[in-house]
């Protein structure tokens with residue numbers, strides 16, 4: 001039974017319809033890659049799944065572990081085990097990374113928060129960032145590593161990573177990939193990785209790749225086939241697939 005079921009979901013923001021009937025099932029420790037051109041609605045889907053109140057669901061349903069979460073607020077979804085990183089992470093002026101990390105771990109009742117933080121910042125090369133304000137003056141790669149670090153502290157079962165590989169240098173993508181493999185995939189957590197380039201697919205296991213165009217999933221298939229198709233033809237031809245991706 002997949003954890004997350006998206007049924008005929010239509011949603012939008014500021015009176016604009018963006019998602020136009022999304023059907024997806026994700027779970028059982030699988031990782032899906034969601035690709036699509038800029039503006040196709042990928043980030044909107046991430047925001048709707050985590051429960052950003054700015055985004056309005058117009059029709060359809062979201063089930064998580066068979067519970068209807070369509071109208072649940074963000075905090076409840078996080079408590080149920082869903083976590084998301086955003087394409088443009090917010091700057092948290094006045095809040096140091098160490099303070100937020102400690103607050104998350106204490107709230108979760110972690111017995112040895114210092115040790116957990118020490119281990120993860122070492123693995124993610126974030127040692128120098130603990131006593132800085134979150135994302136203030138951070139580079140692209142530093143912000144994405146910080147986002148993933150904060151997600152790991154929440155110990156989620158279901159993770160959504162939006163453009164984790166965008167604006168990030170090769171070394172940071174390597175670190176992010178290693179941490180996703182070791183800390184998330186090895187423990188059998190389920191993931192939606194959103195990427196318009198697919199670069200992250202070189203570093204992590206992808207079980208199935210989906211293409212989104214104009215607020216709809218148009219095709220899907222094994223990641224190598226879908227990625228090669230996109231690299232060769234761009235996204236335009238994905239309109240024709242209407243289901244399983246083919247290469248012509």
Ligand SMILES: Nc1ncnc2c1ncn2[C@@H]1O[C@H](COP(=O)(O)OP(=O)(O)O)[C@@H](O)[C@H]1O
Nearest residue numbers: 013014016018037038039040041042043044045
């Ligand atoms: N607040 C908003 N008001 C109006 N249009 C928006 C708003 N936010 C996003 N959009 C539009 O919705 C479409 C989908 O955006 P987005 O989900 O960010 O796409 P993607 O992540 O695939 O690039 C884009 O055309 C974008 O301009």
Ligand SMILES: [Mg+2]
Nearest residue numbers: 042043087163
């Ligand atoms: Mg986006």
